[in-house]
Amino acid sequence: MSVNLSNYYVDGDPIADSSAPDVPLHETWDQRRFDANLVNPANRRKRTVIIIGTGLAGGSAAATLGEAGYHVKNFCYQDSPRRAHSIAAQGGINAAKNYRNDGDSIQRLFYDTVKGGDYRSRESNSWRLAQISVEIIDQCVAQGVPFAREYGGLLDNRSFGGVQVSRTFYARGQTGQQLLLGAYQALERQIAAGNVEMHTRHEMLELIVAEGRARGVVVRDMVTGEIETHMADAVVLGSGGYGNVYFLSTNAMGCNVTATWRAHRKGAYFANPCYTQIHPTCIPVSGDFQSKLTLMSESLRNDGRIWVPKEGGDTRHPRDIPTAERDYYLERRYPAFGNLVPRDVASRAAKQVCDEGRGVGPGGRGVYLDFASAIERMGRKAVEAKYGNLFEMYEQITGEDPYEVPMRIYPAVHYTMGGLWVDYDLQSTIPGLFVIGEANFSDHGANRLGASALMQGLSDGYFVLPPMISNYLADAPFEEVGPDHPEAVAAAEAVRSRIEKLLAVNGSRTVDSFHRDLGHIVWEYCGMERTEEGLVKAIDLIRELREEFWRDVKVTGTNEELNQTLEKAGRVADFFELAELMCIDALHRDESCGAHFRAEHQTEDGEALRDDENFAYVAAWEFGGEGGKPVLHKEDLVYQNIQMKQRSYK
Amino acid sequence: MNITLRVWRQPDSDAPGKMHTYQVADVSEDMSFLEMLDVLNEQLTIDGEDPIAFDSDCREGICGMCGLVINGLAHGPGKNVTTCQLHMRSFADGDVIDVEPWRAEPFTVIKDLVVDRSSFDRIIQAGGYITAPTGTAPEANSIPVNKADADAAFDAATCIGCGACVAACPNGSASLFMAAKVAHLGLLPQGQPERHSRVLDMVDQHDAEGFGGCTQIGECTAACPKGIQIDLISRMDRDVLSAIAHRK
Structure with missing residues (x-):
């Protein structure tokens, strides 16, 4: 390396997760829950928890903690908690139910997650995620989430990129919406019950750390401009990812890093910020005025075939290009996984063929996603039932009918694996500051598998945070700290x-x-x-x-x-x-x-x-002060249950 | 193309508002309607004027945050689209376009084109849920759901809570919004225990918020970006009758 890295950062002490118990992996979560301290129901009312964000993580956490009896103050920048960006997730949610009898298990979901993350995630966290996945589906069905079903009335599954089993539960192309509405309705029930105080159109602009603990936030009322101080016994950030740093991304217009960044400046380490996921199937950019990019669910890769012309500069209509003159490059390069290779692999492959001058559409930054053979095989009706709303969405944006002309797709920024560093309890380096969902770094390593974000958001909010924050609050009352x-x-x-x-x-x-x-x-x-x-x-x-x-x-x-x-x-x-x-x-x-x-x-x-x-470590960055250099703390990743391998999807 | 916009400007909920005229030049047909407003706002900002406030977030038709009355139509001339999904190819060079906020008594204008829809949350609070505390729930496949019911529940559940139904209704009724939730939960076996109390509580809240009654005009369905069907309102009415009949 020719640059002098010490111009950019300084090395700090190593960091480690000390909260996961030292037991065999599959016992970790059960043991941790058992070891955790509890808070007597009568005392919960005396404890206030601030939660920033109302997406799958924040919303489910607020509903669950409110129901447990804590006094919850929940904030979102939108006009209603139902609008958090989790709502836009299309494809599905993974769970190791093995309903298909295709060899799935918690261990396999764990393995797929770690392998998909290219061996840069923490074993204990990924295992827990796989273990809890099963409970999430049960919970959501009980709430009335209308998952897709088969004629016998049982739940249907589909397969997704990066795996060879069929473990994804879905609600047409609107899975995120349906899961979020489930959490939102549970949350509204708690608001009505007086357990959750909801503050919409409020944006967190500062974290309050006092006497060594996160004790409150400063928010701005986005309607009146009033700057408000809210105090609590613990603060939870479920404020999502930072994909909008790229300006164009599939994130909503309002998605931002401010909540986590302000916490970072107050002492929370920011882990692996460079792990940002580029989603392979988005609608290409059409002009300078573009305000955001629209994702087409990855589930389309189940039945759509990706190709470009073999020769660059081929301007024929796609239907006039004979099969022999097409390059189905994913099927060619990765015969085992074909069009279902993980997101990072699919995205880079698309960039490569476009860099070679074989891209299609205006500007040559696009590849075809073609449903002709699926329509031939399954019939148009079946394709419509599976992907109808996605096809409509595509047509609205581009003015082209994907039943007749292959879709054009190109990668776009979609998800950020990096986020605030947390231990196994989801607690950051600031005591009393917990971070859940996309806002933390914990479960996906250097790359997230499709249909795993919804799983993590709900796992953190419904099942992981509640016992862990109770464990923390069991030590309360803390020092008297008021807004003055x-x-x-x-x-x-x-x-x-x-x-x-x-x-x-x-x-x-x-x-x-x-x-x-x-x-x-x-x-x-x-x-x-x-x-x-x-x-x-x-x-x-x-x-x-x-x-x-x-x-x-x-x-x-x-x-x-x-x-x-x-x-x-x-x-x-x-x-x-x-x-x-x-x-x-x-x-x-x-x-x-x-x-x-x-x-x-x-x-x-x-x-x-x-x-x-x-580099088998998590890079956890400490804020180096105004104008100072960030300080690097390394958390070594130790794999005892999985052998690190060169990822291969061939 | 070149467009003339007449936009409702109102500094805050207490101040009176009025229509202002703006010229927008060089509009591309690939722009979405909101991107066209972005371009205008960039220009207003450079000129030191207050940009037009409007709500939007996901800009892919699912969050329900955006919503403008365009030439008198909630979400504009497109069928089954939200304002953010409406593209300028639906308009022609030289068009004069009126842009207004949702207008209904419970939807107070906060500023320009931004309105307060918190009444929708309160209708859900009144009963738009299934009581299912977080914890060990029954195994997901333990209760099979007839596919036709599951599909119909899903269709109703696609409501995004944008409020277009209210903006389009001459009575300012939120019946379609409410009926969609009542149908979603009432079609599923999990939703049966609270079916009667749910519909009565939601309707009470709806009326208390100041929304009007339904007289089956059908503007709501025509404006709904998710194509929620008006027969759900009849279904809700039957549920109300049944709930009253069974009231203990």
Whole structure:
């Protein structure tokens, strides 16, 4: 390596998870639950828990803790908890039910998760996720989630990328919506019962850490602009991922890193920020005005076949290109998994064929996803029943009918495996700050398998967090800390002065124009493929742009009103800081693994080449202070139940 | 293409609002309607004017956050689409387009095109759920569900709670929203124990919020981005009658 890494960060002490009990893997969760302290129901009412976010993780946690009897304060930036971005997940949720008798088991789901994550996840967490998966389906069915069923009335399953069993439960192409509505309805029931205090259109802008514990948050009422201080005995972040750092992603417009980033600045370590997943099946970009990208469920790869013309520059209509002149490149390169290879592999393969000049559609950044043979095999009606709403969505956006013309797809940023570092109890490096769902880093390693995000969100919210936060709260009462505590006052003051600063710049460029430029840099240099040279360049570019942002951004209006420009400005300011850390993390990780593909490290076939000797660890970054360098803490990954192998999907 | 927009501007819920006219040049037909508004807002910001406030989040038709009345139609001229899924190819060069917020008494305007839909959450709070505490639930396959019922429950459950049905209804009724939830849960075996109390409590809350009654006009179904069918309202009415008959 030619760059001097010490220019970018400093090494700190190693870090370890000390909360998973030292017992055989399959007993870990049961033992941990048994060891955990309980809180007497009468005392739960005296304990307040703040939860940020109302998605699958935050919503299910709020409903469950409210029902357990805790006093819950739940916040979301949307106008209703039902709108959290989990709602947009299409394909399904995994569970090791083995309803298909195809050899599935908890152990296999665990194995698939660790292998899919390219051996960069913690064994104990991944095992627990697989173990709990089974309970989630039972819980959701009891709530009335209308999963797809067979004619006999039993639940149906489909297969998904990266695995060879059929373990995905689904509700047409709207699984996330149905699961979220289940959690939302359970949450509304607790709101009505007075157990959960819901604050919609409120955004968390600062974490309050007092006397060594997370004790509250500062939020902004997005309608009136009022800065409010809320205190609690514990704080939970279920605020989702940071994919919008790329500007264009499949995330909702409002998804942001602010809650987790503010916590990071207060002492929570940020783990593996460079692990960002690019989803292979999204609708290609159509113009500069584009505000977001739309994902087409990966489940389409079950029946659709991906191809490009064998020769570059072939402008014939796809139906006029004979089979012999098509390259079904995934089926050719990976005969065992074919079109169902994991997301990172499928995405890079699409980029490669487009880089070779064989891409299709405007700009040549697209590949075909073709349903002609599925329609021939199953009939149009069966295809319609399975994928109808996805086909409609595609047609609305592109104006093309996928029953007649193959879809065009291209990879887009979709999910972030990185997030705040947590131990087995889902507790961050700040005592009393718990992090759940996509906001933490814990279960997916360097790459997440399809249909596993919904599983993790609900596993954390319904089943893992409740006993673990009770264990923490069993030590309460903690020191008396009110909104007049110096730390709480300082946090509210910091929020106010930051807002004033943003409003005072009064420059000449819009927030979106900065965000779009930042997104271009991160996508180009810290996207599907990274290089040392590119990352070094990206860090400089990000720093320059960030400096320009604070000098030249234009934020109209005032704080004391509904001000969407001000909201965006605060989020983009935090994305700048995160983007730099992502690039530093990607630069330091001088290997390829999962979604982190360093061009310098690949096999002869162009696959990710890991360096287990030097990089089999979680990189947990500590905030280095304003203008300071981040501090790297390594958590070694030890595999006792799985042998680390070169991933192969051939 | 070039478009003239007439947009409802209102600084806050207490201030009066009025229509303002804006010109938007060089609109691409591949833009979504909201992306066209983004472009206008970029220009307004540069000019130092207050950008137009409107709600949107997922921009793929599923979160239910967006919703504009476009030329008098909730979610505009498209069929089965939300505002965010409406593309400018549905319009022509030189068009004059009116853009207004959802209008109904319980949907207070917060600013410009942003309205308060918290009444929908309170209707769900009143009974739009199945009481199933988190814990060890019955094995998922222990209760088979007839596929036709499961599919019908799913169709009803696709409601995104956007409020277009209310905006479109001359009576300002939220009956379609409510009927969709009543059908979703009432079609499933898990939803039977609370079927009667659910529908009565939800209807009471609906009326208390100030929504109007249903007179079977059908504008709701026409505006619904998810194609929720009006016969669900009749189904809900039957449930109400049955619930009253069984009231103890």
